[in-house]
Amino acid sequence: MTRMKTHTKEIVGLQKSGAMLFCSSDNVVAARLAEALGDVGMLVQEVPSTEALARRLGELSPKAVFLDFTLQADEPGKLLRSADLARLLARVAPTVPRIAVGMLAQPQGTLAAMRAGLTEFVDPFSSPDEVHEVVLRLLQGTEQLDDKPTAHRSVLLLGARAGVGTSTMAVHLAGILQERLAQSAITRNGAADRPMRGPVVTGSALPLADRVGIMDLGWPVGDCQLYLNVSSEFDVVEAVRNLRRLDATLLTSALAHTDSGVSVVSLPRDMAAMREVSQPDSLLLFDRLRHHFGFLLADAGGFNHPEFVAGLARGAQQTWLVTDQSVGSLVSLAGVIKELTAQHVDLSHLRLVVNKYDERYGMTAQQIAERFGIQLVGTLPDRTLQLVVCTNQGKLLHEVSERDAYVRALQQIADMMTADFLAPNAKGNWLSGWLPGVHRRLVTPNNH
Known part of the structure; x- marks a missing residue:
């Protein structure tokens, strides 16, 4: 150049x-x-x-x-x-x-x-x-994309392969982030000392700038909606068809949302319908959503379309690669990084999350991060039993056990992501807290 x-x-x-x-x-x-x-x-x-x-x-x-x-x-x-x-x-x-x-x-x-x-x-x-x-x-x-200016906080969650827990992480992180945003809204409105019992407000009562959105592109289709116990016929195809009128009013009324305010739009059940959706329009949908929501998480765990995923990675503020410590996942992780490199994605925006983590499995999270040259966001302990039990009850783990090790690890990540909400006079934006060595504050001891 x-x-x-x-x-x-x-x-x-x-x-x-x-x-x-x-x-x-x-x-x-x-x-x-x-x-x-x-x-x-x-x-x-x-x-x-x-x-x-x-x-x-x-x-x-x-x-x-x-x-x-x-x-x-x-x-x-x-x-x-x-x-x-x-x-x-x-x-x-x-x-x-x-x-x-x-x-x-x-x-x-x-x-x-x-x-x-x-x-x-x-x-x-x-x-x-x-x-x-x-x-x-x-x-x-x-x-004209902006109804209300936001900081356009967005993270692409990209699983190294299907089954590493990307969708589970997405819905739990979204729920915890939503709690932070709702509390921030209460503080701004001068009601910080009001007791919090259950959901602060219903999802429809929160403006989109105080809500978390999930673009659910994971495989199998609709897992995020399933885990959140919500449903809607307004899917990605319908959203793309309505791009010109996709304003805050339509998003508030059409998207599936939880009582706490988390909104989600998923791929259609009939994936053949995606043939009528162009890649540029799908990326434009992501851009529209991130302009409206306080935080947007795009779950692309298991999504197999390198060019489209690379487009999402270029549009998101950060891309978090989610893996576990198994040989299969680490080989797949190397392949994902190679594909992103071939698609001209800036690798400095990549971060690493090691899920189902236990140092006894072999390579530590820091060794994996150094091996692939990616900064470590944090680790999530292996809590498969507890997560499955809650899912089968139609609940999320943070709603049942706020002190669980998995929940505490995500809470620490969410606290850093929302630092500018809780301390609006702090210097820099939410990305400025992601400094080398931050993983040392995030590694949570396993709780077996």
Whole structure:
């Protein structure tokens, strides 16, 4: 990747507007494009390689990406390279607006952009006002995702293989997080000393910003709904069909939710229905959900679609790889990391959770983390018997035994995830607490 330069007019004002990436080495075109954009945003001009594109998107978080489809005699393969970048962007960042930059007097560039799947085309030389209008329209469309601003806290839970306990962890963590969010809402409303007996409020009474959502993509289908003892016919396919009207009102009324406020949307029972759902629309659904909920957990344990899972990983703040200590799980974990690497996922966002943990099984959690070069979030002790008993009673373990070792381990994780809720004046966001060595505070002695 060749780093070029940043084009600005009023740097302080433009920094507030956010960066826009222009994939081009042509300084003349970049200057005209920056001039046409005016104060809409700060234009960052670079020539990213396909290998580095996903990483740079994560670093810049651009509000839009421009691709250069102008002809240059000294760059005979330029249109092909821009088309390749356009197709890669459609996979790795489907929700980021993609705009072709060309010249109306060069129809070859327009045709190449259309064949690459781009629907927006601007010419900064002949119609700079149109550049301004197109970009504003696209940005306003993405900003309408927010009914109420949240910090977009989201975690993808990705099981190394089916059966390692990803869905069980997801529903218990969601329930514990929901308790924290509900308590925070009470504190904000000046009722911190009100006694808490049972669910604080019903799920429908909490705004979505104070609720936890689960996007249940695990296999077998619907396990999260089963464990939460809820059901709804409004599944992922229905949600995608209603993307344009997927606002807070529809989410509150249509999604299955527990009394405490945890909401969940699952895959359809008839998986054949997923054939009508495109990958970009499914990723857009994830993006919509994370904009509405205080926390969004995506459970993809056992979900076998590397490109889609990689898209989720790029959209989530963190991806937690869930494994146990068995040889089969560790081999599968290596395969998952290899697939994510092949899909250009930034591995620095990966974290590790070791479930059903017992040091007597062999490799310690820290040794596993070091072996794969992933920071350890924590360990969850093997409490299979207790978890199955509660599930068979239609309960979650934290609802029955708040002091169980499994529950205590998840409570510590939830406390760190919600630190900014409980201490709003603390420096940094919820990710800033995830420092090297944090696992030492999370390893919970086994309780057999």
